[in-house]
């Protein structure tokens with residue numbers, strides 16, 4: 001593990017352009033993946049990818065928040081900042097997964113929900129609130145993985161699974177260290193100090209009981225295979241539980257905060 | 258990129274709206290900027306011109322909406338793990354100003370024959386931010402009401418996350434959402450009344466999870482802060498883009514209820530959700 005990195009170096013690593021994209025990760029994990037679109041109400045947010053794929057033998061619903069690989073893609077995807085339509089699409093696909101008793105894997109890389117006028121008009125707060133309310137009660141195994149940035153409520157919306165994992169080079173926090181430094185010290189250049197204070201690294205969050213497992217960074221076929229194996233094993237374990245057991249353990253996980 | 262999803266309205270705007278209003282006989286409305294005699298605010302504390310409800314402390318609000326109130330968890334405080342001296346001083350000051358242990362007052366209330374769980378957030382307590390103890394108090398209120406089969410009425414007022422508690426503040430959104438979900442599954446009524454200002458993580462969780470969502474006229478309701486949006490889209494959002502009236506138009510509120518009518522409206526809703534419906 002790259003624990004030799006400072007907290008802020010970890011922030012930069014989480015944001016690095018060479019970070020595996022959610023789409024590439026899905027393609028690597030799933031033997032076949034079909035993306036589904038739209039929130040059935042107003043639109044289709046390109047920042048959120050969702051669909052069904054085969055993980056090993058079994059179909060799973062995958063939802064993810066995705067940054068772009070280039071500027072054009074990043075503009076379309078708002079640099080991985082989802083809009084209400086995106087959260088509603090994810091929630092629609094997750095409740096569909098529940099209907100067909102299909103497990104859910106959420107892959108997260110977002111600086112936060114998109115702050116825009118239309119996003120407000122279309123109910124950004126409400127969309128995230130519904131992801132939490134319904135997500136916590138889904139009667140199927142639900143694994144959340146923070147792959148890069150896990151920014152505040154926009155990340156939490158998909159991070160209320162039975163277990164929450166983080167990639168080695170990822171961060172999860174209530175706001176960016178730049179924002180924290182600006183609010184606390186009125187100086188965004190103090191982001192490195194802020195990062196140290198915030199405890200946003202996987203190690204700090206695991207020690208605090210916020211996340212359950214740290215995944216070695218996926219950089220090649222071998223690391224991808226071991227991530228896939230970890231997912232399959234965990235799903236198998238969760239699927240062996242009865243629905244009441246699953247829900248009562250999920251409840252205990254979030255009640256302790 | 259966005260600085261924070263939980264940024265409240267500017268501190269200037271906030272201080273303008275709450276404590277800095279002088280105690281003179283002339284008052285100015287922060288929304289419509291009309292000046293008027295203090296006594297025109299009336300019992301409810303409402304702008305005679307535009308209906309904006311001036312901010313209320315939690316205890317005052319309880320007096321306005323309930324006949325009786327028995328507070329619970331009055332000693333629950335921020336966990337000892339938070340030891341930053343500046344934060345502790347802030348908490349101490351907030352406790353002194355509000356006479357509350359945290360940014361929400363919770364308890365069991367009665368109006369007429371209606372018994373219900375009542376929670377009121379107080380924006381004077383570190384901007385009504387969502388600390389661990391705030392989250393615990395709200396969670397316990399829902400849990401108690403689930404057990405005792407009582408409806409919950411919750412007045413929200415919050416600048417969003419409690420920065421000083423970092424990720425633990427974020428986790429409160431999940432913890433409370435779970436308690437709301439359980440209360441809902443039990444077939445019990447939850448009414449949220451969104452008061453000025455309701456923003457950030459509170460909007461993105463329990464404020465927007467109620468069966469019935471009400472607000473007062475001219476209330477600021479939003480997720481992202483105006484400044485963050487401005488920096489992201491490089492444009493000035495419309496003046497009223499996060500007002501209750503705008504949210505009503507876009508379908509995110511059930512109704513806007515003037516402050517003076519809240520008590521009777523809430524009592525009516527409680528009655529309608531009782532077994533036997535109209536029974537007084």
Ligand SMILES: [Zn+2]
Nearest residue numbers: 286289304307
């Ligand atoms: Zn006015």
